[in-house]
Amino acid sequence: MLELRDINKRFAGATVLRDISLTVAEGSTTVLIGPSGCGKSTLIRIVNGLILADSGTVGFMGQEVDRSTAPALRRRMGYVIQEGGLFPHLTAHGNVVLMARHLGWPSERISRRVDELVELTRFPGDGLKRYPAQLSGGQRQRVALMRALMLDPELLLLDEPLGALDPLIRYELQMDLRNVFQSLQKTVVMVTHDLAEAAHFADQVVLLRDGGIEQQGGMRTLLEAPVTPFVERFVNAQRSLLSGIG
Numbered sequence: 001m002l003e004l005r006d007i008n009k010r011f012a013g014a015t016v017l018r019d020i021s022l023t024v025a026e027g028s029t030t031v032l033i034g035p036s037g038c039g040k041s042t043l044i045r046i047v048n049g050l051i052l053a054d055s056g057t058v059g060f061m062g063q064e065v066d067r068s069t070a071p072a073l074r075r076r077m078g079y080v081i082q083e084g085g086l087f088p089h090l091t092a093h094g095n096v097v098l099m100a101r102h103l104g105w106p107s108e109r110i111s112r113r114v115d116e117l118v119e120l121t122r123f124p125g126d127g128l129k130r131y132p133a134q135l136s137g138g139q140r141q142r143v144a145l146m147r148a149l150m151l152d153p154e155l156l157l158l159d160e161p162l163g164a165l166d167p168l169i170r171y172e173l174q175m176d177l178r179n180v181f182q183s184l185q186k187t188v189v190m191v192t193h194d195l196a197e198a199a200h201f202a203d204q205v206v207l208l209r210d211g212g213i214e215q216q217g218g219m220r221t222l223l224e225a226p227v228t229p230f231v232e233r234f235v236n237a238q239r240s241l242l243s244g245i246g
Contacts, residue, residue: 078148
């Protein structure tokens with residue numbers, strides 16, 4: 001489904017990603033985790049061709065993602081960023097159907113797909129007429145998810161989609177997102193800095209540090225068999241934060 005080989009990226013002379021090789025199996029959820037500035041979001045953008053790597057290759061569905069192929073391949077990848085990234089001048093409905101209209105879908109097909117997505121994401125139907133500023137944070141993220149799913153992409157890329165939400169709304173959306181992943185059997189790559197959130201979603205966890213992969217594998221292995229002192233410190237720090245609440 002998705003294979004990254006020896007990805008390297010520098011900005012203004014600083015190394016952002018170094019020698020990243022990663023395979024994502026079809027139908028699985030891979031979570032990229034790590035401290036701020038470790039390269040998680042840059043890696044997501046390289047996958048969908050918004051940024052090109054300095055060296056290395058990204059293979060998606062048997063094709064290499066490069067300058068010439070990225071625009072077409074991006075239509076087969078849903079992309080959700082923190083706080084949704086909705087266009088403020090469009091209604092929720094306008095945001096969701098934007099690409100389908102651009103591609104010339106018939107209105108009947110668009111309507112059927114929107115109805116499916118409203119049911120899938122448990123979004124209130126009357127909210128489709130509202131503008132992003134009139135929606136709650138959780139509702140904006142549901143609209144962003146519907147927009148990402150509108151073209152029925154093979155791959156979902158989620159860049160800290162729940163990071164700006166309050167804890168209760170975040171928990172509710174975590175439950176709904178996992179149900180969406182399971183029901184649609186989509187391949188998902190998700191960015192988070194939260195270990196508990198990674199455990200909730202991940203089939204595979206990839207812990208990044210300073211632009212490189214520190215450890216990858218199942219969550220149990222990360223927790224019980226850290227391969228470096230950094231991995232152990234990262235896990236213990238998040239455990240300490242959780243245990244210190246209350």
